[in-house]
Amino acid sequence: MSRLTASLNLLATTALCAVALGGPAVAQQVDQGGGGPDRLALTIYNQNIALVEDVRSLNIAAGRARQEFPGVSASIRPETVTLSGNGLSVVEQNFDYDLLTPSKLMQGAVGREVGIVRTNPGNGAQTSERARVLAANEGVVLQIGNRVEVLRDDGAPTRVVFDGVPPNLRPRPTLSVTLDATGNPRRDVTLNYLTGGLEWKADYVARFDEKGGKLDLTGWVTITNNSGSTFDNAVTRVVAGTVNVAGGGRNQYNGGRGNGMSAGSNAAEGDAHVYLLPERVTVANNQTKQVGLLDAANVPASKRYVYQAYGFSTQEQAQAADVGIVFRSEPALPAGVMRVYVAGADGEPRFIGEDQLNHSPAGSDLVISTGKAFDVTVQSRVVASERVGSYGANRYRTRYQMEYRVRNATGEAKTVEVRQRAGGRDTELSNESLKGEMADAYTAVWKVPVAANGETVLTATITTGG
Template sequence: MSLRPGSLRMGLMGGACALLLTGTAVSAQEQVDSRPGGPGRVAITIYNQDIALVEDVRDLNIPEGRSRQEFPGVSASIRPETVGLSGRGLSVVEQNFDYDLLTPDKLMQSAVGDTIGIVRINPGTGRETTERAQVLAANEGVVLRIGDRIEVLRDDGVPTRVIFDEVPANLRPRPTLSVTLDAEGGGRRETTLSYLTSGLSWKADYVAQYDEAGGSLDLTGWITITNRSGATFTEASTRVVAGEVNLVSGGGYYGGGRSGNGTQFSDGAEGIADYYIYPLPGRVTVANNQNKQVGLLDVANVPASKRYLFQMGGFSTYEQAQSAEVAVLFQNGRASGVSQALPAGVVRVYVRDAGGEPRFIGEDEIGHTPAGSDIAITTGDAFDVTVQPRLVSNERVAPRILNTERSRYRMEYTVRNARSEPVVVEVRQTGLGRDTEIQDQSIQGEMRDARTIVWRVPVPANGQTVLTATIETGG
């Protein structure tokens, strides 16, 4: 007989693996309800940081006194220290999380030192022969003692199957949480198991179809849930939380869950503990190792406009003209029809060409945005709309306060437009000091804040506009 290493997997997978299970007695003080069922209903609340709160509701028949209840189908990435169990007249004595899953390899490894059955079938005659064998090792291959000979279980084309007398108690067909309970009275009752798990995450993505001529856009939003937790959540009531929760050393503080004093918004989003919670429509089945997309919003004819922006800090001359930044502007207020807070995500903008085909023009990322906010989606730079600043003069002026410096800058901004239609370019001058004054300007501007001046500069088609300003500011 030839011996080949590495035959464990081939020997087991090449034939059927049969199990002969033997029963074990359970004392009256420690009864086990090991029904294979999963939760009656489940709710998941998914946060931004690869963490989720699972609420697992099951109807269990629990005997009076102490018993051990098993909860198969929990997440393989459960954080056992976060488990909570509630139910009428129940107290928890201890809990165990068994995550060593039943596989042919692990079954064979657990049989080392024990005796198993080896069944071989003669391909020519179809005759079956069964021998008892002691498993000596299951490392890179399976080494057996059969009578007075040593064999390696191998894949040599002869149909072979292995018979095990029982499944080891430490191996489970799926991740299982077992909880020892002390119950006041027996009978069927509803229990709620809650825990934190890693392996669940979500993100938001948006598609904006922008109609520049019509001054509007159609906005579609999607929530993408990624499940790598090791469990499938079937028909789950699902919510996602916008906002960063504080996590400490692998544990967690989370601002969500079913209870708490929250604020309900007209759009269905709930505000709680400084976070937004978005309930997804209907119940969602999220399979393990799956990306699931669920619609968040779908709104048409949202008022929108295009903005050309040039911003510079400090006062200097640019030798080359600079392209203006292009953005699409809209608001998520009631008047726009969006009327809801938007979770952070990427917005991809499309426009239709002359033939009516959508063309991608750029994307931008937005943060968590409260309802009623002005939103600017930067799509790129306009090569045909440019601004060229020039520092005309710079002089010191008398300070108003002792031990301070004050300067007067004369600036010139040449704004050019090579497009066939007129545009308005927003020019922002930042980097201002204290007590800024605009002493002279060719176009009326405004102080956006203490350090920013903004001008809206109209530029004719295929033309240019020169903006001049004298700015006095403190150091």
């Protein structure tokens, strides 16, 4: 920022005080609708959009009048606004988002007269004169009498006194609505609208006790507000799942164009799941806030070792097995990152890994991958392979004789899940040293027990389409 621009902002800041304290009052032509909502509810979606329910108790006399609603979201999508109240009908509405700032106040004075007050730093004497603002771009150009002068940042105290605030500038985003009203003037008025700039995500911390076969799970909702406005003491819901957004993305309001959305309860609604946060939330503009979502103790859990083969091959070196924590989600869990900790030998927590959790309905069996096992390995080998038939054009079946050497270098017995992805449907298993099963049409699974500091060799014949 240049010294001249800084001077402009300083002068205009002083001017704001001058308008408030010394300038003539600006006539109020409409009811300001209070300082903000009396009751507020937010429903935040995964797609950077939120539904706002804004309830205000107002006095609206019968007849036609313009009503202002200051304090709405700066990222409001005006075309989504609905207004309801006993005896009210909407004639038109306007969203005024040109906010009052020092520089805009000065720019709004271009072509008009202002007061200039200078203070002598030596004796404190003040001099005042009228000036016409010629320009307020990279600096302020004034015409004072027959001379043209540029306001400079020369250390001399200077104030600019404005006669009023331009009607198009607002101290905060304001929705103005022209209404036809009948009946009792005192009534509750409800605004519903979509806004961009609000997002949420879920994060989890799992404390895993392998010997006890359980974990303690804590969930957090992280809300980020870049809407340009603060939301105070709002009943807040977050929605897991995807709602239709026309155009597939964000628009100039930093949100999406959605339809068919409404605030919900802590339950499944259509193809989404709505979570009511336990307490009202205040989230300031440009703030990220975390709120507790769940706290579950003694959830049954176990460790799982998995080796996943995506094709039939002979490996020159053994591959480390993947390690995961297996548990069942009793409540539905929204998508998020789950971080897993265990207690070390000294009792202090140790971070062992994290994984992305997908949206999970209640009763889902979940596996959280935490990394690779240093001392549990699997090495596969193709003993033999042959074509055993064909079907269709250029399609054939192949029979593989496979060997999987499973090693466990720990001091405890382990069970390792060997998963073999086949190349086609209708896979058949035969000649197995351990009985396996088809997890789906393409995946064969064996659970291989391995003694402490031991080795188990799994053999099987797999016939699959190619």
